Amino acid sequence: MDVLQLVTTRRPFFDKQVEALERHGINCTVLEVPGGDEAARSPMAYLRFYTESLSASPWQYDLVHANYGLTAPMALAQPTRPVVLSLWGSDIFDQYDWLSRQCATLADEVVVMSTAMAGALGKACHVIPHAVDFEQFEPVPTEIAKETLGWDDGRHHVLFPYDPDRAEKDHPRAVRVIDAVNERLDTPVSLEVVHGVAHDRVPTYMNAADALILTSTHEGSPNAVKEALACNTPVVSVDVGDVASLIDGAARSAVCADDEELTTALTATLQSSEAVHGRAAVEPLRLDRMAERLTAVYRSAIDRRCA
Incomplete structure (x- = not known):
């Protein structure tokens, strides 16, 4: 054809x-x-x-x-x-x-x-x-990925994988949530904006992150969420697109209604060491x-x- x-x-x-x-x-x-x-x-x-x-x-x-x-x-x-x-x-x-x-x-x-x-x-x-390309997006130990990127292993790193100037991605909301989480945790939390990097380097960022945050006003089926889960990186998100179904079965991940829920869920995610099992959740994709x-x-x- x-x-x-x-x-x-x-x-x-x-x-x-x-x-x-x-x-x-x-x-x-x-x-x-x-x-x-x-x-x-x-x-x-x-x-x-x-x-x-x-x-x-x-x-x-x-x-x-x-x-x-x-x-x-x-x-x-x-x-x-x-x-x-x-x-x-x-x-x-x-x-x-x-x-x-x-x-x-x-x-x-x-x-x-x-x-x-x-x-x-x-x-x-x-x-x-x-x-999702399962051969490209596969789990790597977080410590190794952080070392590759030169990220401080004494901090939590939360990934925001979009251009912060795109209004529909609502970067200011992500900043507010990270600020609120920092008030609740002793270990400092950094919001890592990853935009414009070569796609073959994205899996390293996904694996280095302790979580991915999504604060978009709307989505269809966000690829960043699927790629993070394929790397067994937890996702904390607003309820947009099909995120709720994507994270079904993935531990330490949550869909939230407002900033308070996002803050509470992300705090719990960063405090937990439970295996995510995100890769299994997106296996059909x-x-x-x-x-x-x-x-x-x-x-x-x-x-x-x-x-």
């Missing part, structure tokens, strides 16, 4: 998805929206992408897969091939949600990252979260399983057009 993949920005989890699909016999050609930084792109970048996507002769492929809502109009511009639309989270919770919702009504099949997204979309769809499910969606979309 030959599939044209349209994407706003090539991210590591997307490239892993393409690699897994190709291992399952799906030949993928990827087109990325031009213009560099996603936040700084002009409307002209998407106009150029529209032209490029048509110049790629999408009718020569068996299917077009639009990854993220802003690529959907380009996928739907050609009427001859079935379209699968994958929504990642912010594309149905932010300013362009109207576009994603409208395009979802026109796509042959729609994929979302969580049941919460499915409920928000209000349309029949497939829930297939982005997967291996790359090959995701590829199998996406391949089935592709075949369903093709069959729908042929019916």
